[in-house]
Amino acid sequence: xxxxxxxxxxxxxxxxxxxxxxxxxxxxxxxxxxxxxxxxxxxxxxxxxxxxxxxxxxxxxxxxxxxxxxxxxxxxxxxxxxxxxxxxxxxxxxxxxxxxxxxxxxxxxxxxxxxxxxxxxxxxxxxxxxxxxxxxxxxxxxxxxxxxxxxxxxxxxxxxxxxxxxxxxxxxxxxxxxxxxxxxxxxxxxxxxxxxxxxxxxxxxxxxxxxxxxxxxxxxxxxxxxxxxxxxxxxxxxxxxxxxxxxxxxxxxxxxxxxxxxxxxxxxxxxxxxxxxxxxxxxxxxxxxxxxxxx
Amino acid sequence: xxxxxxxxxxxxxxxxxxxxxxxxxxxxxxxxxxxxxxxxxxxxxxxxxxxxxxxxxxxxxxxxxxxxxxxxxxxxxxxxxxxxxxxxxxxxxxxxxxxxxxxxxxxxxxxxxxxxxxxxxxxxxxxxxxxxxxxxxxxxxxxxxxxxxxxxxxxxxxxxxxxxxxxxxxxxxxxxxxxx
Numbered sequence: 229x230x231x232x233x234x235x236x237x238x239x240x241x242x243x244x245x246x247x248x249x250x251x252x253x254x255x256x257x258x259x260x261x262x263x264x265x266x267x268x269x270x271x272x273x274x275x276x277x278x279x280x281x282x283x284x285x286x287x288x289x290x291x292x293x294x295x296x297x298x299x300x301x302x303x304x305x306x307x308x309x310x311x312x313x314x315x316x317x318x319x320x321x322x323x324x325x326x327x328x329x330x331x332x333x334x335x336x337x338x339x340x341x342x343x344x345x346x347x348x349x350x351x352x353x354x355x356x357x358x359x360x361x362x363x364x365x366x367x368x369x370x371x372x373x374x375x376x377x378x379x380x381x382x383x384x385x386x387x388x389x390x391x392x393x394x395x396x397x398x399x400x401x402x403x404x405x406x407x408x409x410x411x412x413x414x415x416x417x418x419x420x421x422x423x424x425x426x427x428x429x430x431x432x433x434x435x436x437x438x439x440x441x442x443x444x445x446x447x448x449x450x451x452x453x454x455x456x457x458x459x460x461x462x463x464x465x466x467x468x469x470x471x472x473x474x475x476x477x478x479x480x481x482x483x484x485x486x487x488x489x490x491x492x493x494x495x496x497x498x499x500x501x502x503x504x505x506x507x508x509x510x511x512x513x514x515x516x517x518x519x520x521x522x523x
Numbered sequence: 524x525x526x527x528x529x530x531x532x533x534x535x536x537x538x539x540x541x542x543x544x545x546x547x548x549x550x551x552x553x554x555x556x557x558x559x560x561x562x563x564x565x566x567x568x569x570x571x572x573x574x575x576x577x578x579x580x581x582x583x584x585x586x587x588x589x590x591x592x593x594x595x596x597x598x599x600x601x602x603x604x605x606x607x608x609x610x611x612x613x614x615x616x617x618x619x620x621x622x623x624x625x626x627x628x629x630x631x632x633x634x635x636x637x638x639x640x641x642x643x644x645x646x647x648x649x650x651x652x653x654x655x656x657x658x659x660x661x662x663x664x665x666x667x668x669x670x671x672x673x674x675x676x677x678x679x680x681x682x683x684x685x686x687x688x689x690x691x692x693x694x695x696x697x698x699x700x701x702x703x
Contacts, residue, residue, distance in 0.1 A: 400545040457677060464672065474693060475668065477697060478633060478634065478650075478695075481696050512676070516677060520680035
């Protein structure tokens with residue numbers, strides 16, 4: 229049910245996935261609410277909710293492939309891509325995942341799947357165009373690290389706990405006050421507020437876990453290729469940071485002498501809290517420190 | 524030691540840190556000082572020219588540093604210094620900068636440039652901005668106006684505890700065609 233990708237300018241893939249999983253979540257919510265309303269107890273509800281999540285997990289690769297439009301490709305169609313994956317899985321001791329390609333100019337990649345044996349690594353045609361082989365290897369190694377670390381499972385488990393927490397809070401409130409008591413309206417509003425808080429906190433926790441696992445995948449991917457700086461340079465290209473490195477001569481810029489007072493942009497902590505990916509700048513810094521420690 | 528009589532203005536400690544940092548470059552990158560450095564300053568009129576002559580005379584008198592002066596097409600004068608030791612060249616650059624600063628030409632100073640050779644990855648420069656007192660790496664590739672950003676970032680990571688570096692990469696302006 230989760231996917232990993234290079235969160236950058238790419239609203240297309242991210243939006244499609246978010247929409248897909250939001251629709252699913254809303255459907256579950258409506259369905260479970262109806263069940264609760266008609267009087268199904270807490271324990272059956274938890275089992276039904278758990279069943280949904282497990283089904284979503286088992287079908288995650290298909291849902292992701294379908295919603296992103298990624299197509300599984302053969303060795304004959306994309307020999308360069310397959311060769312890179314082959315090299316890396318041999319070194320990592322992983323079974324070879326299926327390889328998929330999305331036809332879009334936006335550089336991006338993701339890994340999905342329920343286990344090491346049934347995973348998919350997908351890249352966009354845009355990614356293959358802008359990266360050289362070593363950078364592409366860095367990105368794919370990062371995705372393979374997600375598979376190796378079973379990150380899809382980790383995030384799914386975290387989601388299950390948050391969903392259970394949500395229903396326990398919800399249901400617990402109903403039962404302690406009596407579902408159809410005179411305080412019904414007030415109780416209902418409080419129940420909704422508490423459930424919202426539960427959901428929000430678990431949402432933040434899942435985001436934090438996700439960011440943490442992103443760093444781990446950077447590290448493990450870099451260890452796999454032995455070239456952290458290549459992943460760093462891929463990240464710079466993907467994020468468009470490469471284009472912020474000036475090409476204009478200092479003497480030309482100096483002639484305009486307006487450039488030295490621009491303040492450095494400060495990080496936005498709020499957006500960091502909600503993000504599934506750590507700031508690229510920070511990932512690049514860590515990768516380059518890793519590279520520096522190898523020298 | 525040249526220009527001793529003038530003394531240092533004392534605000535260039537971040538420049539002098541280079542005399543320690545080059546050891547780190549040697550140990551971690553197998554990179555050595557290439558024996559060349561330069562101070563680059565925008566030409567001005569009036570008393571400026573007599574200071575240039577003054578600086579030239581001082582450099583002529585210095586036995587351990589050889590020098591040449593070049594003009595580029597942007598209207599900058601390059602005081603190009605050659606010596607074996609980085610200590611000597613840092614002191615000389617600081618003295619030249621001090622001299623121009625003393626006469627009110629600090630704003631004319633573009634930067635100082637120090638050349639290094641890395642065993643595997645070749646030539647790179649450390650550029651020192653006399654206004655911000657910060658260094659940044661510059662690694663031009665051999666072909667045309669291209670730079671090895673990855674190598675620059677590696678140099679940055681290695682030196683970040685040793686030198687005051689420019690954190691904002693959008694200010695890592697290249698200087699193409701450095702004449703050494």
